[in-house]
Amino acid sequence: MEYVFNADNLSKSYGKFKALDGLNMSVEKGSIYGFVGKNGAGKTTLIRLLCGLQRPTGGSFELFGTSNEGNSLSLERRRLGAVVESPAVYKDMTARDNLIQQHLILGLPDFKEVDELLNIVGLADTGRKKVRNFSLGMKQRLGIAIALCGHPDLVILDEPTNGLDPQGIIEIRELILKLNRERGITFIISSHILDELSRLATHYGFIDKGHIVREMSAEELRKECRKAVRMTVSDTGILAKIMEEKNIEYKIIDDTHADVYTELNFSDIAAAFASANCNIITMEEHDESLEAFYLSLVGGGEHA
Amino acid sequence: MLRILYSDLHKIINSRGLKFSLWFCLIYPVVQALVLYLVVHTYMGDELAGEDTLFSYASIGALLVSAAVLYLTVSDFSDGTIKNKVINGAKRSDIFCSAVCGGMFAGVLTSVFCAAGELLAGFIFTKGYEILTKADIAKYFLALALASAAVGAFATMLVMIFGGSFFAYIPGLVIAFFFRVISMRVADKLYPENGVTTLTGTRLKVYTLYDRYFPYAHFTNYLRWDLLSYVIGAAILIAISFILGVIIFNRKEFK
Numbered sequence: 001m002e003y004v005f006n007a008d009n010l011s012k013s014y015g016k017f018k019a020l021d022g023l024n025m026s027v028e029k030g031s032i033y034g035f036v037g038k039n040g041a042g043k044t045t046l047i048r049l050l051c052g053l054q055r056p057t058g059g060s061f062e063l064f065g066t067s068n069e070g071n072s073l074s075l076e077r078r079r080l081g082a083v084v085e086s087p088a089v090y091k092d093m094t095a096r097d098n099l100i101q102q103h104l105i106l107g108l109p110d111f112k113e114v115d116e117l118l119n120i121v122g123l124a125d126t127g128r129k130k131v132r133n134f135s136l137g138m139k140q141r142l143g144i145a146i147a148l149c150g151h152p153d154l155v156i157l158d159e160p161t162n163g164l165d166p167q168g169i170i171e172i173r174e175l176i177l178k179l180n181r182e183r184g185i186t187f188i189i190s191s192h193i194l195d196e197l198s199r200l201a202t203h204y205g206f207i208d209k210g211h212i213v214r215e216m217s218a219e220e221l222r223k224e225c226r227k228a229v230r231m232t233v234s235d236t237g238i239l240a241k242i243m244e245e246k247n248i249e250y251k252i253i254d255d256t257h258a259d260v261y262t263e264l265n266f267s268d269i270a271a272a273f274a275s276a277n278c279n280i281i282t283m284e285e286h287d288e289s290l291e292a293f294y295l296s297l298v299g300g301g302e303h304a
Numbered sequence: 305m306l307r308i309l310y311s312d313l314h315k316i317i318n319s320r321g322l323k324f325s326l327w328f329c330l331i332y333p334v335v336q337a338l339v340l341y342l343v344v345h346t347y348m349g350d351e352l353a354g355e356d357t358l359f360s361y362a363s364i365g366a367l368l369v370s371a372a373v374l375y376l377t378v379s380d381f382s383d384g385t386i387k388n389k390v391i392n393g394a395k396r397s398d399i400f401c402s403a404v405c406g407g408m409f410a411g412v413l414t415s416v417f418c419a420a421g422e423l424l425a426g427f428i429f430t431k432g433y434e435i436l437t438k439a440d441i442a443k444y445f446l447a448l449a450l451a452s453a454a455v456g457a458f459a460t461m462l463v464m465i466f467g468g469s470f471f472a473y474i475p476g477l478v479i480a481f482f483f484r485v486i487s488m489r490v491a492d493k494l495y496p497e498n499g500v501t502t503l504t505g506t507r508l509k510v511y512t513l514y515d516r517y518f519p520y521a522h523f524t525n526y527l528r529w530d531l532l533s534y535v536i537g538a539a540i541l542i543a544i545s546f547i548l549g550v551i552i553f554n555r556k557e558f559k
Contacts, residue, residue, distance in 0.1 A: 047326040053558035077393030085389070088384035092320045104311035105389055132320075146388070 002029040011058030021210035034201030035190040042210040081152035087143020091132040102149040121145040139170035159304040180253040208298040228259035230286035238278040305398040312406040321375035329417035333360035337425030354426040354433035361418035365523040370480040379464040400553040411456025419445040433498040449532040451522035454538035461549035483520035
């Protein structure tokens with residue numbers, strides 16, 4: 001497995017406050033990594049370290065296989081594009097001039113891809129309009145276009161759908177999926193909108209109090225969050241026996257509760273339980289959303 | 305570094321704030337000369353000499369350059385474009401040096417536009433230069449351009465060091481104002497209106513050194529020292545700005 005980013009026991013302190021506390025994390029090449037955490041959990045701090053805006057106080061990380069402890073990391077950062085917190089745009093310039101400016105900064109030989117990038121993010125018709133007069137969504141799309149200059153291998157987006165209207169959110173989502181699919185760009189996306197993230201991410205990292213609580217693939221998360229029938233019975237031992245016999249997937253929660261993951265024929269099940277002398281007390285549909293799963297991981301009701 | 309410098313200059317030329325400053329530099333001396341002309345011509349029946357118009361920039365130059373640089377560099381921080389350069393793997397020393405060069409460029413550009421405004425005012429409202437030759441005027445504007453470049457470099461260094469925080473807005477302008485007051489006091493002591501200076505010993509040496517080599521003191525109506533002194537003074541402040549700034553900026557943590 002090839003990784004574009006690996007963090008090993010990474011720490012960052014501001015005085016006595018530990019923003020990152022022994023964080024371990026891996027981002028697979030070609031993935032869309034959803035980075036989930038509460039406000040102050042350490043998401044933006046990690047992104048700042050990754051982007052070279054701040055230095056870690058402990059541990060280390062590798063970007064494209066190059067350690068942060070050497071001197072060659074700045075070269076690898078040229079394969080990186082990012083929109084951290086707000087899009088980095090020159091407000092007195094047009095969208096086109098902003099992309100030309102980014103080409104100059106990166107030292108790219110020509111401006112051929114400028115028009116293509118404007119088309120990709122849907123800003124081709126902005127003409128001589130200055131970025132100062134753009135809507136938030138247009139600035140966000142321009143920020144992404146700037147991050148895409150020079151064909152980066154990794155793009156980091158910090159809250160990319162912040163302030164966007166529903167149409168804008170859909171456009172950004174489709175853009176990310178398209179770029180990931182067609183150009184093989186790896187994305188790290190931090191977002192508070194978990195439902196939105198669940199439509200994009202192929203991998204997840206849940207961060208709380210400065211360390212990763214759990215890393216998992218979208219497939220693993222789907223298994224954890226999928227729909228189930230939560231059954232309350234008099235004996236889950238008997239339930240297990242019946243489910244094994246009927247080849248039905250299930251998970252025992254405790255002595256009286258279990259989740260069953262297949263559509264059930266209630267008459268059959270009721271008859272089986274009756275013949276095994278086990279009472280079914282309740283049966284209800286149980287849907288664990290990403291949000292609920294996240295809260296169960298970090299154990300809090302604060303805003304995610 | 306050159307590609308970053310090129311992009312920075314591209315940004316400066318497109319900056320709305322700088323364009324506003326340059327228009328101000330061009331118009332301000334003309335308006336000031338017009339007022340002076342109306343007063344002298346209408347009420348005193350006299351005519352202005354070209355030399356009378358060479359004071360507009362001297363009185364506000366350091367503040368004007370500091371304000372222009374502040375606008376340019378602080379907006380770089382608030383718009384995230386400095387961070388963007390770091391993210392894209394540019395060396396911090398390159399980013400810093402390019403910004404300081406940009407500040408110097410903005411300073412020189414400001415002084416050139418003010419010189420143009422003063423020359424225009426002299427052409428329209430005066431009977432011509434009585435004492436100064438063309439060479440003297442050229443030297444005068446060159447000295448002001450050098451001082452503007454040095455102040456531009458120093459003010460940029462301050463913003464780059466404090467950039468990203470509220471304090472970024474304060475030091476450049478406060479320092480420019482502080483040294484404006486100090487320079488006026490030093491000039492009063494060294495060149496009193498009546499008689500000769502009463503300063504002696506170390507105080508005289510310190511005041512003279514400040515007046516001769518410190519660029520903030522070089523925004524004056526006329527040249528007091530040889531051009532080499534102005535060059536040395538500007539070079540020292542620019543060198544300090546680069547060296548000190550690079551050391552601090554390399555360790556800076558961006559929010």
